[in-house]
Amino acid sequence: MRSIEWDETKKVVRMIDQRCLPQRLEMVECVDYHEVANAIRDMVIRGAPAIGVAGAMGMALAAIHSKYNDWEGFRRYLDEADKVLRASRPTAVNLFWALNRIQTILQRPIEDIEKLKKLILAEALRIAEEDIAINYQISLFGSELIQNGDVILHHCNTGALATVDWGTALGCIRMAHQQGKHIHVLVDETRPRLQGARLTAWELEQYGISYEIIVDGAAGYFLRTGKVQKVFFGADRIAANGDVANKIGTYMLALAAHSNGVPVYCAAPISTVDLSIPAGESIPIEERSADEVLDIQYKGENVVPKGAKARNPAFDVTPHFLLTAIITEKGVVYPPFEENLRQILS
Numbered sequence: 001m002r003s004i005e006w007d008e009t010k011k012v013v014r015m016i017d018q019r020c021l022p023q024r025l026e027m028v029e030c031v032d033y034h035e036v037a038n039a040i041r042d043m044v045i046r047g048a049p050a051i052g053v054a055g056a057m058g059m060a061l062a063a064i065h066s067k068y069n070d071w072e073g074f075r076r077y078l079d080e081a082d083k084v085l086r087a088s089r090p091t092a093v094n095l096f097w098a099l100n101r102i103q104t105i106l107q108r109p110i111e112d113i114e115k116l117k118k119l120i121l122a123e124a125l126r127i128a129e130e131d132i133a134i135n136y137q138i139s140l141f142g143s144e145l146i147q148n149g150d151v152i153l154h155h156c157n158t159g160a161l162a163t164v165d166w167g168t169a170l171g172c173i174r175m176a177h178q179q180g181k182h183i184h185v186l187v188d189e190t191r192p193r194l195q196g197a198r199l200t201a202w203e204l205e206q207y208g209i210s211y212e213i214i215v216d217g218a219a220g221y222f223l224r225t226g227k228v229q230k231v232f233f234g235a236d237r238i239a240a241n242g243d244v245a246n247k248i249g250t251y252m253l254a255l256a257a258h259s260n261g262v263p264v265y266c267a268a269p270i271s272t273v274d275l276s277i278p279a280g281e282s283i284p285i286e287e288r289s290a291d292e293v294l295d296i297q298y299k300g301e302n303v304v305p306k307g308a309k310a311r312n313p314a315f316d317v318t319p320h321f322l323l324t325a326i327i328t329e330k331g332v333v334y335p336p337f338e339e340n341l342r343q344i345l346s
C-alpha cells in the first residue's frame with residue numbers, strides 16, 4: 001500500500017495518517033496545498049522521500065484547483081503554494097528537491113495555463129513513480145551487503161511509509177528477506193515520535209520479518225556485546241562530504257557501532273545528497289515542540305513533572321568518518337565520500 005497517492009477522480013491527495021499506526025490504518029485526503037503543508041508539518045506523512053512527493057503533489061493541487069485564468073495570477077498563486085510548502089519542514093532536502101522540479105516546469109516559456117496544470121501534475125506523478133523504482137534499486141544494492149543470519153540494528157522508519165513504497169534502509173532488509181536470507185532486526189523505538197516502535201515494527205509485521213523493539217539507549221549494549229552484525233539507517237540530507245543528517249539518535253548509534261567495529265550503512269536516494277552544503281554543520285536541524293518529549297503517559301497518567309521543560313531536535317548529524325558506506329540507487333558509495341559522491345552524481 002502506498003503512503004501517498006493522487007486521486008484523479010476526486011482531484012485530491014490521499015495519504016496514510018502515520019500518527020494513527022499501528023493501532024488504526026486511517027487515510028487523510030488533502031484538497032489544497034495548505035492541507036498538504038499541515039500534513040507534512042504534523043507528520044501525518046513523514047520520511048524524506050515521502051514528504052518530497054507530498055510537496056510535489058501539493059503543488060499539483062494548487063495548479064489543478066487554481067481559480068486564476070491570467071498567467072500572472074496563476075504564477076503568483078503557485079509561488080505562494082511553493083513558499084508555504086517549503087516552510088513545512090526544514091531538514092529533508094527531498095522536499096526542496098521535489099519543489100524545485102515543479103519550479104522547473106513553471107520556468108518553461110508556456111503561458112497556456114491548462115497545459116501547465118497537466119505538466120505539473122504529470123511531474124508530481126513522475127516523481128512518485130520514480131521514487132518506488134529508486135528505492136527498489138537501492139534495496140537491491142543494499143541487500144548484497146546483508147548475509148544470511150545477520151542481526152541488523154535499524155533506526156527510525158525508512159520503509160514504505162517513509163517513501164512512496166518499498167523503502168530505503170528498510171527496503172534493503174526487506175529485499176534480503178525476500179531473497180531468502182534469515183534476518184533479525186533490532187528496532188530502535190526512536191523517541192519521541194516512536195517511528196521505530198510504531199511504524200517499522202508495523203511494516204516488519206506485514207513483511208513477516210523477525211524483529212524485537214529496543215529502547216534507543218540499549219543500542220550500545222547490543223553493539224558492545226557483539227549481538228549486531230550491521231547498522232542500517234536512512235538520511236534526510238547528505239552534505240557534499242558525506243556527513244548525514246538523520247533522525248535524532250543516529251549519531252550516538254553510529255558512534256557506538258564504529259567504536260565496536262560494526263559496519264554502518266546509510267541508505268538514501270541521490271536526491272538526498274545536497275552538494276550545496278559542504279559539511280553537516282550547515283544542515284538546518286528542525287527543532288520540534290517540547291510537548292513531543294514531555295507527553296509520556298504511563299498507566300494513563302502523564303509522568304513528567306508539571307511545568308517541566310524539554311528540548312526536541314528532530315535530527316542530528318553523523319560525520320562521514322563513522323559511515324562504512326552510503327547505499328544509493330546508482331550503487332554503494334564508499335569513502336572518500338566527497339570525491340565518490342560527486343562522481344556518482346555527475
Ligand SMILES: CSC[C@H]1O[C@H](OP(=O)(O)O)[C@H](O)[C@@H]1O
Pocket residue numbers: 046047048049155156157158159162163168169195233234235236246247248314
Ligand atoms: C527514508 S528517509 C526516512 C527518514 O526520515 C525520518 O524523519 P521523520 O520521521 O522525522 O520524517 C528519519 O530521519 C528517517 O531516517
